[in-house]
Amino acid sequence: MIALGLAGSIAYSLVSLILGVRLLRLARRTHQLPELLIGIMFISGGMLGHTLAWAFPFIARVVSSPLALVVLEFVCRLGIAGGCAATLVAAWRIFRPDRPWAGVLVGVMVTMLVPFVLPKILMVGAATAPLRVPLYWGWSIASVLSYGWMAGESLNTQSQMRRRNRLGLGGDPALTGRLLLWGLGTGAKALLFASLVIYQILAAVGIPARLPQSVVVSGLGLFCSVCLWLAFFPPRGSRLADRPASAEAS
């Protein structure tokens, strides 16, 4: 069960590392904001924050220094919050750069993420009943919304592209398919954050969950990893690939 629970988390950490490095290297060449922000999203939120989150119980068994654990938790939270913040800014700058409301929304959401980094200072006594603390809801909403917004905008853009493809208006079916995978992947990540809140609520009201939280998180992590990987590295010869096999042969 532990291995099953870890499979998706490890997969997401590895995919985040590979895609993050790839995008940050691309950003160094192109000097463009989208690849920089999405690269930070993967490295900060996925590789650093997500990895430390699932590895923390194992690290805590071998690290005895309380200070080291506090620092690790801080780095983990900073990574997750950084990933969410980068995703929010990316969604704004890629999809709604000329909409003032989007900038305001990002400002509010990033502010709501700040207490997540320093919960022990800002939320004294909240560890036992976080659902009663407004700050908990603030960062929970911000984290779900960050990836949820990215997913929604991506799926909406993909839907517009599909309609244009159907009319023959400069379509790019491969990109349309890959954007669908990107939208599904980031949507799964939003659901992953939402599942953490749902499990908190279930525990608070005393309803037993049918599936262990680790399995749900791992399943969503695995689905997210597969979607994101295929978006960036589609199988050769598939309709998602840059050059279909038939085109290469010719």
Next chain:
Amino acid sequence: MATDSLTFEWTSAALEAATPFDRLQARGTVRLALRQAGLDATTVTPDDMAVVIQKILPKELTSRKVADAERVCRELVLGLRTAHLQQAAPAGRAPEDAFRRMFGGAPQITR
């Protein structure tokens, strides 16, 4: 705040003149047709608009009880082609460009 493209403005005005629609109805009808085609009023080009007028607008006009919708659309396309409107900047589809770059440069298919 992005403003509607010259192509959208021209088509809406021409539709208003060719039908009993008022300004609001004409603009709303064109906007709906563009949405069905996955296009945006701020970035639509004359070429794309011509396709929308030919393939989507006739049905929209017929459903709004406009007489001889096909003829109205033919005249709109003809007018659009002779109006020599400027093409919208390609930056209008920035999300696609960004993801094309990030995913690794899938070739852009142009008409």
